[in-house]
Amino acid sequence: MDQFEKLRPVGRLEKYSTARHQIGFYLNLAVAATYELPKSFTLPVEDYVLRACASVISEHPSLSAIPAADDTQEPYFVRLPIIDLDKVVRFTQREHGIPRDVSPGEGDISPDLDLQAVFQEEHNTPFVAPNPYWRLHVLVDKQDTHKFTAALILHHALGDGGSAKSFHTSFLRALQTQTASDGETPRSVTSLQIPMLPNMEEIHPMPLSFWFLAKKVFQAKVYAPRDPGLWTGSKIQPPTSSRVRLVPFAQGLVERLRKACRQERTTITALIQTVYARSLFKHIPDQFFRLNCTGAFSTRRFLPDIIKEDSMGVFVADIEESYTRSAVAPADSTAFPWEEARRSRQTIQDTLDRKGADVGPNLLKFVNNYQKELCLSKVGKDRDKSFEVSNIGVVSSGSAPDQPSIQGMAFSQCASVIGNAIGVSVVTGGDGCLVLAISWQEEVVDDELINASIMSTREELRKLAGY
Known part of the structure; x- marks a missing residue:
């Protein structure tokens, strides 16, 4: 990891997740959202997803960071200079389609079997440096080309469940500002030279x-x-x-x-x-x-x-x-x-x-x-x-x-x-x-x-x- 820019030490709570991942005791968390695009969005879903990803990466510096020396008691974050979107974003065709309410008047709704399978697969897949410590697994549907489900898989040292929810808030905002004339769809993103947010013990006494x-x-x-x-x-x-x-x-x-x-x-x-x-x-x-x-x-x-x-x-x-x-x-x-x-x-x-x-x-x-x-x-x-x-x-x-x-x-x-x-x-x-x-x-x-x-x-x- 010596070739990468050193950012800051891994905080104590972050270190707990880094240690658990390093020995295979806890691998990741995930938050998925199903997005609906208006009919005015005429480009393929892949273009909108990659463009939104590029925007979110530029907004959150933790998405460009990975822990180094995670087998020691002094791990630290380094910045990946470039995020290759083809390595972190994966598109999969749905097999069961987007679920619909079985009987809304009775409170019943179908489980999303495709997403359930994605979660189970991703939860058993660790992150490997020097790849990013997050992935976006996107489910697309042939029957409805204006809907897709994006599942963010995240290393717990980079973010908690609320962070994964924030990713989707940023992702939605990025989608809402897109137009069909935004130019060529990016395949990689150069990391911005901005610091990571401080860890908990730097900003709270934790008494x-x-x-x-x-x-x-x-x-x-x-x-x-x-x-x-x-x-x-x-x-x-x-x-x-x-x-x-x-x-x-x-x-x-x-x-x-x-x-x-x-x-x-x-x-x-x-x-x-x-x-x-x-x-x-x-x-x-x-x-x-x-x-x-x-x-x-x-x-x-x-x-x-x-x-x-x-x-x-x-x-x-x-x-x-x-x-x-x-x-x-x-x-x-x-x-x-x-x-x-x-x-x-x-x-x-x-x-x-x-x-x-x-x-x-x-x-x-x-x-x-x-x-x-x-x-x-x-x-x-x-x-x-x-x-x-x-x-x-x-x-x-x-x-x-x-x-x-x-x-x-x-x-x-x-x-x-x-x-x-x-x-x-x-x-x-x-x-x-x-x-x-x-x-x-x-x-x-x-x-x-x-x-x-x-x-x-x-x-x-x-x-x-x-x-």
């Missing part, structure tokens, strides 16, 4: 209270008994092999759920956490009576002005929650426990109110060897988390009828060898449809359990929406 730190040190160094009733899938085992299922919900159902959440003083994220916990309890053995859930939230809201809401980088922290069978899925009641959804919402709000204090990433300052201490030392041991719910929110279509627009979206993550047994990634697109991407590691969680939990989740959400 730890005495009691939070003392608790974590005691658990790590002295005594951390494992609850025998905690379900977390099988023991930690590499290598990772990701499986993915997409579970979409139509706009009408989502609107009803939002209304119900407002009435019950909770949120969609807290609702999904509670519903999925109930779904798992229905299908795991009765001997398990506890589930540990984690979530992620963007820290951009309380960072300095240099970090914008649409900045690409790693600006996230974690939320921890726990559910018991007796509270969430009691044997003597089938009623939905809205009090648990309200409790979950309060946990999320309490974490946000701390503005980045006493969260997991703040403890990374005490790690000496990321690969050994955080990853390899855990192989063969029980994991401590059951499932994750990560919701990157709502993306507006944001355009007039005669402009390109975003319709459906999906957010997905690869399986994590040392992380939660199951990942539930959530996003709502410009069409108002909400999509869950369920991901898990092969041989860590049974496919039958995933299928059963998805069926129960779908049934519960339909019931809560009044269908």
Whole structure:
């Protein structure tokens, strides 16, 4: 990497993802958006995609950077001088076509099987230097030449789920400013000589209270008994092999759920956490009576002005929650426990109110060897988390009828060898449809359990929406 311009050191949170990727414990995340072009766009889709990519690369410096020395404890970013678009953008013909609502009046919508296959393939494909550490996999449809689905596959050291969403916001803006007379379509982009955004510890104190730190040190160094009733899938085992299922919900159902959440003083994220916990309890053995859930939230809201809401980088922290069978899925009641959804919402709000204090990433300052201490030392041991719910929110279509627009979206993550047994990634697109991407590691969680939990989740959400 000596031939490339050295940018800045990899930050602690970025280093965590760099280390996980380097040993194959976590490879990437993905956010996809289906774009609709107006009839006035007469060029082939490929031209518009490549032109928009060139614009986005010029807007976000992280897309021109890759980590170097990632097998050491002192990795750093270097700038690739040129991005060859033919190496990062791939076009694939759809086999099943763009999905349509099965029965919108009943809240049913078809899963995008082509996109599901793309996610599963890409989540099992690592990045290799000196290629860029992101890819754009574009699905095109012979039957509808004015619609395409672009899936951004991103190394987590370059950006989080919110960053991938920001990529699509920039991509849409680039499409909306294009004309057929923009000249020759670029096949490569020269990187701009602008600095990367700072990492978290450069712009935020990432504080730890005495009691939070003392608790974590005691658990790590002295005594951390494992609850025998905690379900977390099988023991930690590499290598990772990701499986993915997409579970979409139509706009009408989502609107009803939002209304119900407002009435019950909770949120969609807290609702999904509670519903999925109930779904798992229905299908795991009765001997398990506890589930540990984690979530992620963007820290951009309380960072300095240099970090914008649409900045690409790693600006996230974690939320921890726990559910018991007796509270969430009691044997003597089938009623939905809205009090648990309200409790979950309060946990999320309490974490946000701390503005980045006493969260997991703040403890990374005490790690000496990321690969050994955080990853390899855990192989063969029980994991401590059951499932994750990560919701990157709502993306507006944001355009007039005669402009390109975003319709459906999906957010997905690869399986994590040392992380939660199951990942539930959530996003709502410009069409108002909400999509869950369920991901898990092969041989860590049974496919039958995933299928059963998805069926129960779908049934519960339909019931809560009044269908």
